[in-house]
Amino acid sequence: MxxxxxALPHAQYSGLVDLAEAGLTGMITLRGDLASPxxxxxVRAATGASVPEVRRIEAGESGQAAxxxxxxxxxxxxYEGAAGVVEALETALAGEFATAAEVSDARAFFRIxxxxxxxxxxxxxxxxxxxxxxxxxxxxxxxxxxxxxxxxEGDVWSLVCFRSVAQYVWDLLATVSKPGGEVxxxx
Amino acid sequence: MLLLTCPCCGVTAxxxxxxxxxxxHLKRYGPGSDDADYEAYMFARKNPRGVHFERWRHAxxxxxxxHAARCTMTLEVFGTYSAQTLAPPAEIAAKIKARRPEWExxx
Ligand SMILES: [Zn+2]
Numbered sequence: 001m002x003x004x005x006x007a008l009p010h011a012q013y014s015g016l017v018d019l020a021e022a023g024l025t026g027m028i029t030l031r032g033d034l035a036s037p038x039x040x041x042x043v044r045a046a047t048g049a050s051v052p053e054v055r056r057i058e059a060g061e062s063g064q065a066a067x068x069x070x071x072x073x074x075x076x077x078x079y080e081g082a083a084g085v086v087e088a089l090e091t092a093l094a095g096e097f098a099t100a101a102e103v104s105d106a107r108a109f110f111r112i113x114x115x116x117x118x119x120x121x122x123x124x125x126x127x128x129x130x131x132x133x134x135x136x137x138x139x140x141x142x143x144x145x146x147x148x149x150x151x152x153e154g155d156v157w158s159l160v161c162f163r164s165v166a167q168y169v170w171d172l173l174a175t176v177s178k179p180g181g182e183v184x185x186x187x
Numbered sequence: 188m189l190l191l192t193c194p195c196c197g198v199t200a201x202x203x204x205x206x207x208x209x210x211x212h213l214k215r216y217g218p219g220s221d222d223a224d225y226e227a228y229m230f231a232r233k234n235p236r237g238v239h240f241e242r243w244r245h246a247x248x249x250x251x252x253x254h255a256a257r258c259t260m261t262l263e264v265f266g267t268y269s270a271q272t273l274a275p276p277a278e279i280a281a282k283i284k285a286r287r288p289e290w291e292x293x294x
Contacts, residue, residue: 054196069249070195126201139196140204141247 004079007108007166015177017114021170022158025109026082028075029068030089032098042092046085047075057137057150066137066150074148074160079104108166110173112157118186121149121157123176129186143172191243194267195251204247211240211254212274212293236260238283238290240275243267256283 004024011021028046032039040051048060051073057066063077063085077085082102089100112120118129124142127149132138137150145168147161161169189202198204210232216224233239239259244252254272256265256279265286266279275283275293283290 055198069251072250126204138198139248140200146247 004105007163008170011170013174013177015174015179016116016182017112017120017177019170019173019177020111020113021166022109022111024079025104025107026063026075026077026079026085027102027104027107027109027160028077028082028086028089028100029103030073030075030098030100031071032093032096034067034071034073036096036098038093038096039098042089043073043075045092046089047077052137055137056135058135066148068139068148074103106163107160108163108169110159110161110169111152112159112173113155115155116182116184116186117155117157119183120173120177121159122185123181123183124172125149142169145169189257189262189264191255191264192267193245193248193251194253194269195245196249198245198248200245200248204245206244206246208242208244208252211242212272238265238287240293242270258287 006021006024008021013019034051043049043051043065047063047065049058049063049065052058052065052067055067057064063075066074066076068074082104086100086102093100122129125140127138127140132151134151134153137148139148141147142159142161145161145165147159147169149157149159152158190199191202191205192199213228216228237258237260239257241255241257242252243255252270253267254270255267256275257263263286265283268276268279280293
């Protein structure tokens with residue numbers, strides 16, 4: 001078996017915020033009826049989390065469940081176990097109108113940390129981050145490409161984008177995080 | 188710049204997060220329809236100065252299609268509503284009527 005490599009291994013940058021590529025992360029796209037109790041049970045078994053409300057992310061003992069659209073979740077689990085989780089989901093959802101697909105190697109995952117994280121994100125996303133709560137998630141664009149952004153805790157933010165644009169998003173975030181570009185809007 | 192509220196995920200965002208998908212409420216005429224209906228379906232589009240109904244897709248967000256009622260002259264957005272409708276719902280029509288009393292209703 002080939003050696004798995006994340007999009008930009010060990011990429012790190014410190015400027016207005018600390019940027020880091022999160023490394024190999026298991027990610028599963030789960031589509032189906034989010035109101036289904038069978039699906040809710042399968043999500044709980046996979047991550048320990050409940051099905052998130054609209055534009056929210058829920059954490060459990062073994063992963064996170066993120067709301068992506070009215071019929072889609074992104075499950076975040078340990079990388080090594082992701083294929084097994086997909087199998088378990090498919091078994092649990094047999095007969096349901098649902099699909100599970102592993103997308104770990106098709107996505108790039110970045111962490112943005114620091115008190116100026118919102119200022120940095122707001123430079124590239126057309127989003128008002130002023131009332132953005134912990135556990136809230138927003139799919140939007142980062143400059144020219146699609147991204148999902150959520151607030152893990154106080155000053156810790158996560159961003160997921162397509163792997164094919166990982167370098168673009170990285171360069172984008174690093175550029176707008178350069179010292180000298182302070183905005184000071186969000187306090 | 189339009190500000191649209193996606194009825195599928197509740198986000199209010201600026202135009203660049205969405206993609207316009209043409210006129211709303213078109214009825215498809217496919218195989219078996221007569222030539223005039225098919226031609227109208229394929230090529231004839233409304234192009235009003237004023238109240239207009241469009242399909243939009245929340246392309247960078249939740250990915251869903253929805254409908255928007257807006258004014259092509261002032262860019263005022265009267266409201267957005269479900270894509271699973273064949274005509275503007277009553278509350279959207281009422282909002283338009285309140286702002287444009289001369290509007291003759293959806294045709
Ligand atoms: Zn939406």
